[in-house]
Amino acid sequence: MMHGLLLRGIPFPILAAVAVLWISAAVGLVESGGDWIAYTDRGDSNPFTEILLFSLMFADLVNAALGLAIQFHQRWARSTVIGLCIFRSATTLIAAIAGETSPYLPIAINLTLIVLMLFPSSAAWCDR
Numbered sequence: 001m002m003h004g005l006l007l008r009g010i011p012f013p014i015l016a017a018v019a020v021l022w023i024s025a026a027v028g029l030v031e032s033g034g035d036w037i038a039y040t041d042r043g044d045s046n047p048f049t050e051i052l053l054f055s056l057m058f059a060d061l062v063n064a065a066l067g068l069a070i071q072f073h074q075r076w077a078r079s080t081v082i083g084l085c086i087f088r089s090a091t092t093l094i095a096a097i098a099g100e101t102s103p104y105l106p107i108a109i110n111l112t113l114i115v116l117m118l119f120p121s122s123a124a125w126c127d128r
Contacts, residue, residue: 073127075127
């Protein structure tokens with residue numbers, strides 16, 4: 001029996017956090033993949049753009065891995081999600097101040113994940 005993959009007994013905050021992490025990873029990979037294809041079709045090479053696009057795809061893969069780790073009761077994954085969401089919110093605010101992006105959706109997702117991870121049931125799930 002694969003204990004970590006069953007939905008029975010998983011607290012709602014964990015289910016919601018895992019869903020948000022997996023959905024954000026999937027959406028992000030589709031968007032980043034499309035951006036990568038559009039970039040490579042242009043034919044010019046800019047190392048900064050390549051690093052940025054690679055970093056975005058890597059961050060999406062990290063979200064997927066964290067969702068899986070939380071599903072398997074990994075304590076480090078819970079604290080990593082909280083720390084990364086704080087960091088990502090700060091960098092989103094900096095980018096918004098610079099006029100590069102709209103901060104509302106990314107910050108809402110990050111704050112949602114932080115709140116979900118702070119529930120006592122989430123802590124108990126990850127501390128098993």
